[in-house]
Amino acid sequence: MSTGGVERVAVVGTGVIGASWAAHFLAHGLDVTATDPGPGAEERLRADVAAHWPVLERLGLAEGASTDRLAFTADAAEAVADADFVQENGPEREDVKHALFAVLDVAARPGVVLASSSSGLLPSVIARGCPRHPERVVIGHPFNPPHLIPLVEVVPGERTSPEAVERAMAFYAAVGKRPIRLRQELPGHVANRLQAALWQEAYSLVERGVATVSDIDTAISQGPGLRWAVLGPFLNQHLSGGPGGIAHVLEHLGPPTERWWRDLGRVTLTPELVQQLVAGVDEELAGTDEADLVARRDAVLDALLAAKADNGLT
Structure with missing residues (x-):
């Protein structure tokens, strides 16, 4: 398998996202050196x-893929010194990113891409921690869990070189991801902004007493969410328009949709609303083993990805 010259990946930060990335890279036959300063991080x-390996085995491992190819060091500089690509997954704080990227900037070879999994920070802000080579800093934002969900949002900053973007796009594609390149940097990138729009109305509906937390989860998971897992919002809308496609939908449903937009709620996460949301989730999960729920979710994702591939919808 060609990975554009990448043989060793450094995974910086090994929380939920970092560990998932590490498993994904290992499954694609790469050497991984991981680093995290936290006590007990390696274990x-x-x-x-x-825990991730069985589902990755079912999806299909690359030749030579092995968990034995995982190395660990608490020293971030040591971890990236021999890396061909760096995937950073540290806390979502500018000061932490700047301190961390200052180390990576010095220790990693100049041509090596430094990709951040940041879910909302701007790459231009993160790159301020790299005075030597800001041109190789990009956002490479995955969706959780990265070892299963194909999407990666690649976002260049003001000083990111086209070559770094192309290397990141090519590498992610080579390890089975579906990268998209953003043409502008925005807080939250694309997918999280779309989620945030839905969350805003979902929270508002709960706050106004229109529906319960459980009702809203059902409305999405048993309704549009099923179609969204197959095709995106534009293609789904197009198919709902019959022979006239999206042009027909926009002509006939555009005006009422605009009225709905003006009626959408705007919310503030007050302590009272937060308590209401948390209580609603607790009620929905009553008697549920969350570890079992995660396993069942991942099994369905596994089956869904296989079904999409079988039907040419990757």
């Missing part, structure tokens, strides 16, 4: 990778 990482 947790190896346990997380082992």
